[in-house]
Amino acid sequence: MIVTRATTSNSLLTLCPSSSSSYKNLFWSLLPWKSRLNSDIGSCSSFTRQRQGLQSRQMASVSAAAVQASTRKLEKPDELIDSVKTFIFDCDGVVWKGDKLIDGVSETLDMLRSKGKRLVFVTNNSTKSRKQYGKKFETLGLNVSEEEIFASSFAAAAYLKSINFPNDKKVYVIGEDGILKELELAGFQYLGGPADGEKTIKLEPGFLMEHDKNVGAVVVGFDRYFNYYKIQYATLCIRENPGCLFIATNRDAVTHLTDAQEWAGGGSMVGAIRGSTQQEPLVVGKPSTFIMEYLSQKFGILKSQICMVGDRLDTDILFGQNGGCKTLLVLSGVTSLQMLQSPNNSIQPDFYTRR
Numbered sequence: 001m002i003v004t005r006a007t008t009s010n011s012l013l014t015l016c017p018s019s020s021s022s023y024k025n026l027f028w029s030l031l032p033w034k035s036r037l038n039s040d041i042g043s044c045s046s047f048t049r050q051r052q053g054l055q056s057r058q059m060a061s062v063s064a065a066a067v068q069a070s071t072r073k074l075e076k077p078d079e080l081i082d083s084v085k086t087f088i089f090d091c092d093g094v095v096w097k098g099d100k101l102i103d104g105v106s107e108t109l110d111m112l113r114s115k116g117k118r119l120v121f122v123t124n125n126s127t128k129s130r131k132q133y134g135k136k137f138e139t140l141g142l143n144v145s146e147e148e149i150f151a152s153s154f155a156a157a158a159y160l161k162s163i164n165f166p167n168d169k170k171v172y173v174i175g176e177d178g179i180l181k182e183l184e185l186a187g188f189q190y191l192g193g194p195a196d197g198e199k200t201i202k203l204e205p206g207f208l209m210e211h212d213k214n215v216g217a218v219v220v221g222f223d224r225y226f227n228y229y230k231i232q233y234a235t236l237c238i239r240e241n242p243g244c245l246f247i248a249t250n251r252d253a254v255t256h257l258t259d260a261q262e263w264a265g266g267g268s269m270v271g272a273i274r275g276s277t278q279q280e281p282l283v284v285g286k287p288s289t290f291i292m293e294y295l296s297q298k299f300g301i302l303k304s305q306i307c308m309v310g311d312r313l314d315t316d317i318l319f320g321q322n323g324g325c326k327t328l329l330v331l332s333g334v335t336s337l338q339m340l341q342s343p344n345n346s347i348q349p350d351f352y353t354r355r
């Protein structure tokens, strides 16, 4: 392993001494090596077992607080880069913030590609399909292909494919366009989604809501048009259709619809259906390991040679740890150094970058 000596001139602080945008820090932390690198360019069945072990691992992670001191500031990015073949990046807060590209991202991705690293982008946001995310990357001037993007909308469709979900069964969707597009691409029949956004019910005496008995799975993702009609429809499918699956794209407590505050995330929609059905969902997005298993099998990559880069402890870092990967936390995102070092935090990344 080639270990490049880290000097104070390579430190993130030194590189971004006057940065008002802390988001550039992750990428600048890797970029100092660009000048040197330019000269030397050279079955998802286990998911079920992984899921069963998730709870125990999460419990075990509590003990991780005891090794809190082992979390290291990223002082030698060259060492990390040399030991990793695939970098998985979270998107919001890492690649972009809202519709704004974070400084240094484009150069860093180019540098990593020049080193022969595989780049993968994973997001829990299910409102867009891979194709729609591809357009966003393109709009931001980034050369990223659809095949490198793994949104939880895609994960939901990929999971159904992995279990050979029957094509003659239907999927009821609580969520937005991204899930519908991915289901359609995968060849599945679906109903619900935005089309049910304005539907209402009349609670007259004797009123009974009919539902499609051929629905074999309910997929729940973030839905700005969530309503009681959807709750009742999904509940009927899960409770009354034998074997109907309850799949969640993610259980994120909050999301960032605007930069003014945190907004109720996909976990709020999932929680409603969990409450009415008393069933636990099968989660396909982070921190579940489904996407990691999928990537590992699809590309034939060792999880020990993957580094998960993200700004959230309870999704990104836990996702990497659950998958047996290296983890790098971007402190300039939603997680502060104070949050990382809090006695209440049990999720410790391998490395973190600070301002």
Ligand SMILES: [Mg+2]
Residues within 6 Å of the ligand: 090, 091, 092, 093, 094, 310, 311, 312, 333
């Ligand atoms: Mg993020």
